[in-house]
Each structure stands twice: as C-alpha cells, then as structure tokens.
Amino acid sequence: MANTRQLIEDIPLPEGRLTVLLRLTELFSDQAHFWAHLGRFYAIQQHDTEKAIGAIDTAIGLNPEDHVLYHMKGMALRSQAFELMLQPDYEHPKESLKEVIALAAMRIATQWHAQRG
Secondary structure (H helix, E strand, O other), rough: OOOHHHHHHHHOOOOHHHHHHHHHHOOOOOOOHHHHHHHHHHOOOOHHHHHHHHHHHHHHHOOOOOOOHHHHHHHHHHHHHHHHOOOOOOOOOOHHHHHHHHHHHHHHHHHHHHHHH
C-alpha cells in the first residue's frame, strides 16, 4: 500500500487525489487495496467518516482476510465517535452518549474480528 499512498500524496490538490482514487476504484472495482485508500482519504482528508466506512466496508467485502482493513475501519469508527463527542447536543445528551457507546461497541467487535482472522 505504501507505493499507492505515496503516489496519491504526490498529487498536490485534494480534489485531484479524490478524482484519481475514484477512478481507480471504478477501473479496478475488485481491488480491496484501492477501496481502502479511498476510505483512508475520506477519513483523513475529508473527515467524512460515513463515506470512509462505506469504502472500507467494500474493501473488507473484497478481502475479508486482510486484518489491516479492520484496523482502518476501527480508526474510522474512532474518528466518528470523537466527532460525535465534540458536538454538543444539549437537547438530547443521552442519545449522543448512546451513539458513542454503540460506535465503541462496533469498534471492539471490529478489533475482535481482526484478531481472530
């Protein structure tokens, strides 16, 4: 993955990086590697955890034996949990806490599955 990551990082503008990643997943839709990079980009560059998790889930579906993909998903879920914790919800604080707990449970399940693999 390091070579692909360096190639993507060498593209100067985020829009260009996204265009290349989307094109790679279009041309090589059966390659978990490219879906994982797209998920990483969504999570780190765009802070869009929903899209990140979707792309990483696609990667996991293509290569369920790759434990690194589960780690990536766990990191995206972690980011999502932190984002929820930073958004004050004064009307329904208990509901926000329930969302964070549910995300934490999903993360634990993801890690458990990765360790078993």
